[in-house]
Amino acid sequence: xxxxxxxxxxxxxxxxxxxxxxxxxxxxxxxxxxxxxxxxxxxxxxxxxxxxxxxxxxxxxxxxxxxxxxxxxxxxxxxxxxxxxxxxxxxxxxxxxxxxxxxxxxxxxxxxxxxxxxxxxxxxxxxxxxxxxxxxxxxxxxxxxxxxxxxxxxxxxxxxxxxxxxxxxxxxxxxxxxxxxxxxxxxxxxxxxxxxxxxxxxxxxxxxxxxxxxxxxxxxxxxxxxxxxxxxxxxxxxxxxxxxxxxxxxxxxxxxxxxxxxxxxxxxxxxxxxxxxxxxxxxxxxxxxxxxxxxxxxxxxxxxxxxxxxxxxxxxxxxxxxxxxxxxxxxxxxxxxxxxxxxxxxxxxxxxxxxxxxxxxxxxxxxxxxxxxxxxxxxxxx
Ligand code: DP6
Numbered sequence: 341x342x343x344x345x346x347x348x349x350x351x352x353x354x355x356x357x358x359x360x361x362x363x364x365x366x367x368x369x370x371x372x373x374x375x376x377x378x379x380x381x382x383x384x385x386x387x388x389x390x391x392x393x394x395x396x397x398x399x400x401x402x403x404x405x406x407x408x409x410x411x412x413x414x415x416x417x418x419x420x421x422x423x424x425x426x427x428x429x430x431x432x433x434x435x436x437x438x439x440x441x442x443x444x445x446x447x448x449x450x451x452x453x454x455x456x457x458x459x460x461x462x463x464x465x466x467x468x469x470x471x472x473x474x475x476x477x478x479x480x481x482x483x484x485x486x487x488x489x490x491x492x493x494x495x496x497x498x499x500x501x502x503x504x505x506x507x508x509x510x511x512x513x514x515x516x517x518x519x520x521x522x523x524x525x526x527x528x529x530x531x532x533x534x535x536x537x538x539x540x541x542x543x544x545x546x547x548x549x550x551x552x553x554x555x556x557x558x559x560x561x562x563x564x565x566x567x568x569x570x571x572x573x574x575x576x577x578x579x580x581x582x583x584x585x586x587x588x589x590x591x592x593x594x595x596x597x598x599x600x601x602x603x604x605x606x607x608x609x610x611x612x613x614x615x616x617x618x619x620x621x622x623x624x625x626x627x628x629x630x631x632x633x634x635x636x637x638x639x640x641x642x643x644x645x646x647x648x649x650x651x652x653x654x655x656x657x658x659x660x661x662x663x664x665x666x667x668x669x670x671x672x673x674x675x676x677x678x679x680x681x682x683x684x685x686x687x688x689x690x691x692x693x694x695x696x697x698x699x700x701x702x703x704x705x706x707x708x709x710x711x712x713x714x715x716x717x718x719x720x721x722x
Pocket of ligand 1: 355356366481484536538630
C-alpha cells in the first residue's frame, strides 16, 4: 500500500485561455498568463492511496463518490503511468482518490484547476515521475497546468500536433512582487452555469472575434504582460488585465448562441473600480472575471484597506464579519468625505456579495504529512 496527500492552489488568469485547437489533448488556441493564489486561503487537498487490495479505481469529490469513468481522469492516469520511474508494483494497483476544496464549491470559483493540478501532482509523486507534469495536468483541465507552479505562470499554446510543447512555465516566483494582493468578491448568482468546456467550444466554432483576438491581440498582449510583471509595472499590468477580461466576455457575447457570465453586480463592480481609479488619478485596482459572475481584483498591499472599505460601503451585508470577510486580516479605514462624495456610492441591497476573500500570490503544490490524509487505513474517506 502507498498513500500520499497534497494541496494545490487556485490560479486566476490575467490573459485568458479561451478556445481549444485540440479537444482531446486540451491544446489551447492562445497563450495565457495567471497568478497562483496562496494555498492557505484557497486550495484543493487530495489524498491518493494505491493498494493491491483495491478492486477498482474510486474517487470522492467534496464528500461525494463520483464515477472514475471520465476520459480526463483516465488520460492523466495513463500519461502518469507511462512516465513513471518507479521500480515498485504501485502502477499496477488500483487507486482511491479523495479530494476536497478549502473554500465552498457553491461559490462557483474555478475549482477544477486546483483539483486536477492536485491529482496530477500527487500521483506524479506516488509514481515517481520526474520532470514536467504541466502537460499532464493540462489534459485534466486546461487551466490546471498553470496551478503546478507558484508565482506568475505562462501556459504556452505550443504549435506541435502532439501537444508536447503546450506546457506551463513560471515567469517569476511569488517573491518577485510581494506587494501584490488579490481580493475575490463572491457574487450571489442564481444564473445557471455554462460549463467553460462547452462554451469555449462554441466560441471557437462561431466567433470571428475570437479568431481576431488570437491572431492580432493576444500575442502582443502576452509580451507586454510579461514585461509589466517583470518590471512590477502595476499600471500596465492592471490595464491589460481589465482589457483582457472585458475582451474575453465580449467573445462570449459574440459566440452563437451567446454565453453570458457577468451579471448586474459584476458590472456595478466594474463601474466602481473605474470610478475609484479615476478618483485616485491612476490605475490602482484591476478587475478580472472568469466563467462566472465573481470578481477577482488585483491591487497593491498599500491600497487594500481603502478598497476593502469602499467595497463594504457599496455592498452592505447581513452576514457577520468573520463569515463575510476571509483570508488576510485588514484594518478597515474610514473613507474620506471627498472619496465618498466623488464616488457617490449608491448602496446596493444587502446580500449582493456572499463574501470577500483577501489573499496574495503564493507557491505551487505541496506534500502534506501523514496526519492530513483524507482516507483511512482501508482506503475509505475519514
Ligand atoms: C475563463 O480550464 O476550466 O477560467 O480546459 O475545458 O477544462 P477546460 O477549461 P477551463 O477553462 C478556464 C477558462 C477561464 C480562463 C482561464 O483560466 O484562463
